[in-house]
Amino acid sequence: MLSNSLIELDRDHWIHPVASYRGHEKAGVRVLRSAKGATITDAEGRQLIDGFAGLWCVNAGYGQESIVEAAANQMRELAYATGYFGLGSEPAIRLAAELAERAPGDLKRVYFTLGGSDAVDSTVRFIRYYQQARGKPQKDQFISIEQGYHGSSTVGAGLTALPAFHAGFGVPYDWQHKIPSHYTYRNPVGSDPAAVIAASLAALKAKVDEVGGAERVAAFYCEPIQGSGGVLVPPPGWVKAMRDLCAELDILFVADEVITGFGRTGPLFACEDEGIVPDLMTTAKGLTSGYVPMGAVLMSQKVYDVIADGSGAAAVGHGYTYSAHPVSAAVGLEVLRLYENGLLENGRKAGARLMAGLESLSDHPLVGEVRGRGMLAAVELVTDKAKKTPLPAASAPAQRVFDRAWNNGLVIRAFGNGVLGYAPPLCCTEAEIDAIVERTRKTLDETLADPDVRAAMA
Numbered sequence: 284m285l286s287n288s289l290i291e292l293d294r295d296h297w298i299h300p301v302a303s304y305r306g307h308e309k310a311g312v313r314v315l316r317s318a319k320g321a322t323i324t325d326a327e328g329r330q331l332i333d334g335f336a337g338l339w340c341v342n343a344g345y346g347q348e349s350i351v352e353a354a355a356n357q358m359r360e361l362a363y364a365t366g367y368f369g370l371g372s373e374p375a376i377r378l379a380a381e382l383a384e385r386a387p388g389d390l391k392r393v394y395f396t397l398g399g400s401d402a403v404d405s406t407v408r409f410i411r412y413y414q415q416a417r418g419k420p421q422k423d424q425f426i427s428i429e430q431g432y433h434g435s436s437t438v439g440a441g442l443t444a445l446p447a448f449h450a451g452f453g454v455p456y457d458w459q460h461k462i463p464s465h466y467t468y469r470n471p472v473g474s475d476p477a478a479v480i481a482a483s484l485a486a487l488k489a490k491v492d493e494v495g496g497a498e499r500v501a502a503f504y505c506e507p508i509q510g511s512g513g514v515l516v517p518p519p520g521w522v523k524a525m526r527d528l529c530a531e532l533d534i535l536f537v538a539d540e541v542i543t544g545f546g547r548t549g550p551l552f553a554c555e556d557e558g559i560v561p562d563l564m565t566t567a568k569g570l571t572s573g574y575v576p577m578g579a580v581l582m583s584q585k586v587y588d589v590i591a592d593g594s595g596a597a598a599v600g601h602g603y604t605y606s607a608h609p610v611s612a613a614v615g616l617e618v619l620r621l622y623e624n625g626l627l628e629n630g631r632k633a634g635a636r637l638m639a640g641l642e643s644l645s646d647h648p649l650v651g652e653v654r655g656r657g658m659l660a661a662v663e664l665v666t667d668k669a670k671k672t673p674l675p676a677a678s679a680p681a682q683r684v685f686d687r688a689w690n691n692g693l694v695i696r697a698f699g700n701g702v703l704g705y706a707p708p709l710c711c712t713e714a715e716i717d718a719i720v721e722r723t724r725k726t727l728d729e730t731l732a733d734p735d736v737r738a739a740m741a
């Protein structure tokens with residue numbers, strides 16, 4: 284009953300993010316009621332393992348009392364403090380310092396945002412300012428990667444390269460350019476790591492030339508693992524090679540770690556996997572484990588100094604009412620403590636088990652590729668392994684697979700072309716990881732029995 288009336292209210296009023304509006308009105312909302320650890324309970328009392336940590340964000344798992352207490356205590360003590368007028372709160376100052384201490388290299392400066400999209404937006408503003416301040420205003424072109432996702436603000440959506448974020452929205456802008464993804468499973472140069480790296484380096488050089496040379500290019504953006512494009516893992520050495528080329532060309536390298544940050548791939552930041560230091564890094568999601576909204580731009584001391592000196596006594600006009608919100612910062616501090624008191628460690632063990640478990644599905648007739656690192660993984664489905672034929676679009680693979688997994692007690696992300704995405708909370712137990720794999724196998728078996736899929740395989 285409760286659920287029925289909520290479905291009607293939702294249908295009539297709530298505009299959902301990234302949804303087919305008419306499709307959602309017809310399907311109706313699935314109401315979530317509560318969650319603990321890695322298990323969520325819906326309004327009907329159905330229990331599901333959250334194999335996607337909400338939206339790749341609830342790294343610490345749900346219902347962690349110490350996080351709840353940190354937020355409640357901060358609300359009682361000082362519910363709000365602005366960073367304007369030279370003011371600040373203790374948790375915001377401490378969180379900035381703690382992040383700077385743990386971030387790679389000279390990423391010593393931290394700018395707090397409300398999430399990932401405005402973190403990306405902030406980098407674009409800072410980078411334009413930086414290039415102006417160092418006397419290179421003509422460096423105003425930005426390059427990112429096909430299948431990349433950099434948020435849903437107007438500027439970030441233009442750096443994003445997923446069709447739904449462009450169609451009808453008038454982006455990308457003419458200063459936003461793309462190079463092909465490394466997507467090793469479907470790369471025209473094949474999957475050999477050296478060939479893929481060489482192709483990406485050549486593509487970046489060619490794009491730089493095309494837009495007028497390095498003296499026109501401000502920055503290059505990439506995710507250490509492309510998330511929303513289908514969990515596309517570059518070959519080892521790819522991120523370092525791209526970073527080095529950017530340094531050589533005097534192009535700022537921005538690592539978008541909104542998904543990969545905070546233990547998702549094993550270390551605190553995925554950049555550590557290749558020992559690289561970006562000029563700027565964007566983070567969000569795992570920063571507060573999704574309990575409250577917050578993002579952060581980590582900026583190198585070098586970039587910061589150019590902006591600081593360039594602005595002189597004038598204010599750098601970039602800020603939000605909720606920048607460095609003290610409640611979010613208090614949550615961030617507690618979440619950081621949890622990472623270092625077992626959560627990262629558990630995530631590494633669980634990640635190895637998840638990858639091994641998913642790889643055991645490789646012999647399934649529908650599984651074309653299993654890929655991932657740590658607690659970030661994908662299973663790409665095909666109807667013909669040799670030809671790598673995607674599932675038939677007519678079978679609405681994403682929705683049907685999502686629904687089957689849901690009915691099997693598992694929440695995963697199902698990307699449009701039949702790629703299953705996994706990003707479970709780092710607190711998952713071995714039994715929960717095994718259940719994710721088992722429920723996936725059942726979901727694959729049911730998908731194999733789908734008449735549209737069978738027809739495509741015949």
Ligand code: PLP
Pocket residue numbers: 397398399400401403432433434435506510511539540541542567568
């Ligand atoms: N950048 C990346 C790599 C992301 O995956 C996301 C969100 O998924 C964003 C930016 C945008 O973050 P938010 O949804 O918090 O605005």
